[in-house]
Amino acid sequence: MRIGIDIMGGDYAPGATLSGTVLALSEMPAYIDFALIGDRSLIEDYLTDNRVPRDRLHIVHTSEVVEMGDHPAKALNQKPDSSMAVGFRMLRKGEIDGFCSAGNTGAVLVGASLAIKSIPGLIRPAIGTILPSLDGPGNIILDIGINPDCRPDVLYQYGIIGSLYAKYVTGIENPRVGLLNIGSEETKGNLVSRSAYELMNGSTDFLFVGNVEGNDLFSNKKMDVVVCEGFVGNIVLKEAETLYTIVRKRNIQDPFLEKFNYENYGGTPILGINAPVVIGHGMSNPVAIKNMLKHTMEVVEAGLCEKIKETFNNG
Amino acid sequence: MRIGIDIMGGDYAPGATLSGTVLALSEMPAYIDFALIGDRSLIEDYLTDNRVPRDRLHIVHTSEVVEMGDHPAKALNQKPDSSMAVGFRMLRKGEIDGFCSAGNTGAVLVGASLAIKSIPGLIRPAIGTILPSLDGPGNIILDIGINPDCRPDVLYQYGIIGSLYAKYVTGIENPRVGLLNIGSEETKGNLVSRSAYELMNGSTDFLFVGNVEGNDLFSNKKMDVVVCEGFVGNIVLKEAETLYTIVRKRNIQDPFLEKFNYENYGGTPILGINAPVVIGHGMSNPVAIKNMLKHTMEVVEAGLCEKIKETFNNG
Numbered sequence: 001m002r003i004g005i006d007i008m009g010g011d012y013a014p015g016a017t018l019s020g021t022v023l024a025l026s027e028m029p030a031y032i033d034f035a036l037i038g039d040r041s042l043i044e045d046y047l048t049d050n051r052v053p054r055d056r057l058h059i060v061h062t063s064e065v066v067e068m069g070d071h072p073a074k075a076l077n078q079k080p081d082s083s084m085a086v087g088f089r090m091l092r093k094g095e096i097d098g099f100c101s102a103g104n105t106g107a108v109l110v111g112a113s114l115a116i117k118s119i120p121g122l123i124r125p126a127i128g129t130i131l132p133s134l135d136g137p138g139n140i141i142l143d144i145g146i147n148p149d150c151r152p153d154v155l156y157q158y159g160i161i162g163s164l165y166a167k168y169v170t171g172i173e174n175p176r177v178g179l180l181n182i183g184s185e186e187t188k189g190n191l192v193s194r195s196a197y198e199l200m201n202g203s204t205d206f207l208f209v210g211n212v213e214g215n216d217l218f219s220n221k222k223m224d225v226v227v228c229e230g231f232v233g234n235i236v237l238k239e240a241e242t243l244y245t246i247v248r249k250r251n252i253q254d255p256f257l258e259k260f261n262y263e264n265y266g267g268t269p270i271l272g273i274n275a276p277v278v279i280g281h282g283m284s285n286p287v288a289i290k291n292m293l294k295h296t297m298e299v300v301e302a303g304l305c306e307k308i309k310e311t312f313n314n315g
Numbered sequence: 316m317r318i319g320i321d322i323m324g325g326d327y328a329p330g331a332t333l334s335g336t337v338l339a340l341s342e343m344p345a346y347i348d349f350a351l352i353g354d355r356s357l358i359e360d361y362l363t364d365n366r367v368p369r370d371r372l373h374i375v376h377t378s379e380v381v382e383m384g385d386h387p388a389k390a391l392n393q394k395p396d397s398s399m400a401v402g403f404r405m406l407r408k409g410e411i412d413g414f415c416s417a418g419n420t421g422a423v424l425v426g427a428s429l430a431i432k433s434i435p436g437l438i439r440p441a442i443g444t445i446l447p448s449l450d451g452p453g454n455i456i457l458d459i460g461i462n463p464d465c466r467p468d469v470l471y472q473y474g475i476i477g478s479l480y481a482k483y484v485t486g487i488e489n490p491r492v493g494l495l496n497i498g499s500e501e502t503k504g505n506l507v508s509r510s511a512y513e514l515m516n517g518s519t520d521f522l523f524v525g526n527v528e529g530n531d532l533f534s535n536k537k538m539d540v541v542v543c544e545g546f547v548g549n550i551v552l553k554e555a556e557t558l559y560t561i562v563r564k565r566n567i568q569d570p571f572l573e574k575f576n577y578e579n580y581g582g583t584p585i586l587g588i589n590a591p592v593v594i595g596h597g598m599s600n601p602v603a604i605k606n607m608l609k610h611t612m613e614v615v616e617a618g619l620c621e622k623i624k625e626t627f628n629n630g
Contacts, residue, residue, distance in 0.1 A: 180550065182460060182549040191463075213550070214554040214556075216557075217554055231504065231505040234497040234529065235528070239532055240554070242531075247572075254567055256561065
């Protein structure tokens with residue numbers, strides 16, 4: 001299996017991306033190798049200076065860089081030889097099995113949708129992430145920002161792809177799907193959530209457990225998957241992140257709170273496109289980069305894209 | 316000034332409401348007295364058993380109780396002699412200056428809208444609460460649940476009433492209003508937030524500081540007021556509450572995290588109705604009840620309802 005990484009993407013690239021890849025080298029199985037996509041001389045210098053063995057590393061030289069300030073929709077066209085654009089081309093051609101980048105998130109999303117494309121039958125791809133849980137492996141929450149407004153049928157499909165993620169990546173046999181709402185009764189909520197509830201209720205495509213609320217997010221008592229519009233999901237996630245930042249600044253040590261450290265998750269997969277793409281946090285440090293690579297491997301090994309394709313082709 | 320309290324409302328009523336009122340008696344100024352609305356014999360027994368001086372206490376006997384399971388829209392009509400229904404009638408007649416209840420929240424909201432009514436010119440009342448802040452008095456966030464879906468002009472008006480709250484209750488001279496969103500640029504967000512941004516931008520009714528995000532909620536660096544649809548506000552609030560609950564269960568002691576303790580806030584005012592009503596948490600203990608009474612006093616003393624009426628009558 002070969003995983004491509006955008007060496008030039010991220011606030012601390014290429015230092016953090018290169019040292020994160022070296023960490024991954026030692027922790028990830030020997031059958032995984034890496035395509036390091038970026039400026040050859042920078043990469044060569046780093047590998048030489050740090051005496052990194054190269055047998056599992058393949059340098060793919062690129063001359064341009066998508067910057068954080070670049071316009072997401074224009075960046076990849078304007079910089080066709082950027083590490084990000086080349087990564088997407090390699091993934092499309094099957095030269096790598098998965099691609100990850102901690103660079104400009106908007107540009108990664110645009111690249112994924114244009115170069116890799118949505119799975120036929122799926123209305124909208126989503127990005128998901130795992131929320132820390134007190135009593136289980138955590139809930140996957142989607143969408144967390146691609147689609148601020150979602151139609152009820154889009155939320156319904158998120159129930160399907162979230163379940164497939166929970167089943168094949170997290171390893172939960174029969175994942176329970178909750179609809180994020182503001183009350184447990186089916187009449188509660190806003191227009192979209194009430195319509196989505198009606199669609200989901202009695203679904204045979206996934207195990208719908210009804211509405212879940214803001215106070216259920218950090219527990220697996222009720223559910224394994226949380227479905228919501230990207231607007232709400234993004235705010236929920238940033239709220240949790242900022243509380244973690246505060247806790248850390250205040251030197252509070254606690255194993256549960258440490259689960260909120262984004263470094264542990266490494267990245268969020270784009271769910272519902274034809275090949276595995278994982279987005280890292282812009283501020284990724286080497287540990288986060290290592291985990292982004294690991295998570296990309298998990299998504300590839302789970303065959304998640306194929307499972308989603310099969311589901312929608314049969315549906 | 317006379318404040319009415321629904322002695323029968325709340326999970327631990329009347330024990331918690333009575334002992335909370337007694338706490339308030341000793342901490343609140345001598346010119347404040349209390350109408351204890353509820354079952355006379357229960358109240359008399361408590362006051363006698365605890366040798367509570369009665370010079371600032373006025374018992375108003377009622378024979379019915381709105382239960383937590385009662386239908387919010389029907390409860391007050393079905394139970395006209397309930398403590399809650401009587402409290403609203405007294406408030407409407409001016410027999411009390413403010414009313415507070417930790418009972419069935421839905422019924423309190425219905426009672427407020429039917430008995431006390433919205434201020435003319437205001438499209439929708441809201442409920443707000445203060446979010447803990449690292450570096451200031453906290454942000455008032457509204458709406459937190461009355462209106463799951465809000466039109467952009469409703470959000471605009473929330474900017475006005477939130478500012479009036481921050482100015483006259485919190486005491487901030489020129490409150491800054493942020494629109495809760497998923498990016499700082501004006502093009503970010505869902506349909507409602509983008510339209511609301513356009514309306515708010517350049518407002519002369521309040522000081523609009525643009526979009527704020529989930530990671531800004533616990534700081535006053537950017538704003539004093541956070542405006543959002545009730546759907547999002549409710550989820551944001553319950554997420555913060557559940558994190559506090561977790562922290563508390565894990566025996567983590569920290570002065571900042573302790574600010575998340577709902578007991579400190581006591582209650583959330585209904586903003587935009589003709590007289591002061593404060594809703595307490597269903598699970599209120601005596602300290603929370605005491606703070607609910609204090610907060611009701613603050614809202615009455617600030618003349619908040621009059622300020623909102625004046626603003627909308629002149630607008």
